Amino acid sequence: MSRRLECPLCGNTEEFSLAIHLRTDHSVEPGAFRRQFPELPIHGDAFAGFVESRGVRRVGEVLHFNVDVAGATMSARYGVDHPLIPDSDPSFVWTDACRDVAEAIEHDERVFVYGPSGTGKSSLVRQIAALTGRPVRRVSLNGETSVSDFIGHWTVNEQRQTVFVRGILPQAMIEGHILQLDEIDAMQPEIGFTLQQVLEPGGRLLLTDTGEEIAPHGDFRLVATANTLGFGSDSGLYASGTHVLNFSWLDRWDVVVHVDYLPQNEEVGLLRARHSSLQKNLLISLVRAAGDLRRAHAEEQLTTTITTRRLLALCARLARGNEFPRALQTTILNKVPPEDRKVIAETFDHHVGPTGK
Numbered sequence: 001m002s003r004r005l006e007c008p009l010c011g012n013t014e015e016f017s018l019a020i021h022l023r024t025d026h027s028v029e030p031g032a033f034r035r036q037f038p039e040l041p042i043h044g045d046a047f048a049g050f051v052e053s054r055g056v057r058r059v060g061e062v063l064h065f066n067v068d069v070a071g072a073t074m075s076a077r078y079g080v081d082h083p084l085i086p087d088s089d090p091s092f093v094w095t096d097a098c099r100d101v102a103e104a105i106e107h108d109e110r111v112f113v114y115g116p117s118g119t120g121k122s123s124l125v126r127q128i129a130a131l132t133g134r135p136v137r138r139v140s141l142n143g144e145t146s147v148s149d150f151i152g153h154w155t156v157n158e159q160r161q162t163v164f165v166r167g168i169l170p171q172a173m174i175e176g177h178i179l180q181l182d183e184i185d186a187m188q189p190e191i192g193f194t195l196q197q198v199l200e201p202g203g204r205l206l207l208t209d210t211g212e213e214i215a216p217h218g219d220f221r222l223v224a225t226a227n228t229l230g231f232g233s234d235s236g237l238y239a240s241g242t243h244v245l246n247f248s249w250l251d252r253w254d255v256v257v258h259v260d261y262l263p264q265n266e267e268v269g270l271l272r273a274r275h276s277s278l279q280k281n282l283l284i285s286l287v288r289a290a291g292d293l294r295r296a297h298a299e300e301q302l303t304t305t306i307t308t309r310r311l312l313a314l315c316a317r318l319a320r321g322n323e324f325p326r327a328l329q330t331t332i333l334n335k336v337p338p339e340d341r342k343v344i345a346e347t348f349d350h351h352v353g354p355t356g357k
């Protein structure tokens with residue numbers, strides 16, 4: 001049993017450590033407290049155990065400790081508050097591919113994550129950031145981000161001076177964020193050309209407009225996500241807007257990770273975690289139907305596929321009490337090409353039954 005620690009200034013008790021209470025409620029730093037009360041402990045026994053087992057250490061102003069992320073040991077920041085640190089999702093399902101991405105982020109490897117739509121590629125980067133307390137900047141390169149937003153542009157400020165505003169890439173490099181580049185296989189060539197400099201180990205960015213050279217912060221990380229590996233799209237599903245990436249450009253990514261659909265049990269577990277009111281048998285049937293349709297897509301019998309995102313949307317409608325046929329229509333059938341609708345409807349009908357009961 002660990003003893004609670006009593007604050008001699010106000011009588012409050014804390015289990016783990018008095019340090020945060022002293023700082024926030026009394027504006028007293030631990031050093032000043034130790035000088036005033038040399039005989040009183042600031043940290044409890046549990047804290048000492050935590051410090052040892054989690055390798056707690058100070059890096060600059062911030063305490064770091066070790067966390068296990070999908071089997072990779074990562075360094076997490078303690079108590080850091082930043083608007084770009086994502087919220088953690090306890091229902092997120094960790095796989096071996098997640099481990100590979102976690103290791104890359106920990107060891108500053110440029111990582112390219114690719115795989116079918118809706119398999120959790122974007123979520124995975126955000127979940128790793130949530131567990132380790134790292135801010136993430138996410139941009140979609142499918143044309144919605146302009147080159148000037150990405151690199152920077154000239155503008156006139158309130159004092160009517162012409163000034164250069166740094167874009168998302170130099171900002172993330174300076175502030176030490178994870179830069180998550182979604183849909184990188186659809187990026188404009190000028191963005192690819194600029195990224196090439198930064199992909200080199202310790203690569204600096206030269207802003208040609210100003211001549212400024214940006215050195216990456218030690219915490220800066222680069223993660224790309226895409227549906228294709230940049231050889232163009234085999235399936236045709238991602239052909240629109242995706243480009244063939246240049247070999248030497250692709251070669252500069254240290255690690256390439258393929259993320260696929262979750263194994264059946266894990267996918268059922270995810271649907272259950274998000275929609276606990278639905279019957280397990282129904283969820284198993286939905287995942288089986290999705291599995292058949294994904295195989296049909298891989299064998300080129302279907303032009304579209306059933307993503308985890310689509311299953312989640314279907315479950316959300318069912319959990320709100322919608323009838324199965326109507327929920328299937330709005331979340332899946334209406335999104336697919338007419339020639340696929342019949343096969344998809346029949347496959348769900350086969351596994352789930354017409355009413356989904």
Ligand SMILES: Nc1ncnc2c1ncn2[C@@H]1O[C@H](COP(=O)(O)OP(=O)(O)OP(=O)(O)O)[C@@H](O)[C@H]1O
Nearest residue numbers: 091092093116117118119120121122123124308309
């Ligand atoms: N392993 C997983 N654990 C929890 N949720 C998941 C997982 N995989 C997918 N999802 C859920 O599926 C949805 C789609 O995920 P996400 O947007 O990350 O996919 P994506 O692979 O980036 O898709 P796209 O290629 O279309 O960008 C999200 O709601 C996400 O939470």
Ligand SMILES: [Mg+2]
Nearest residue numbers: 121122182225
């Ligand atoms: Mg994505």
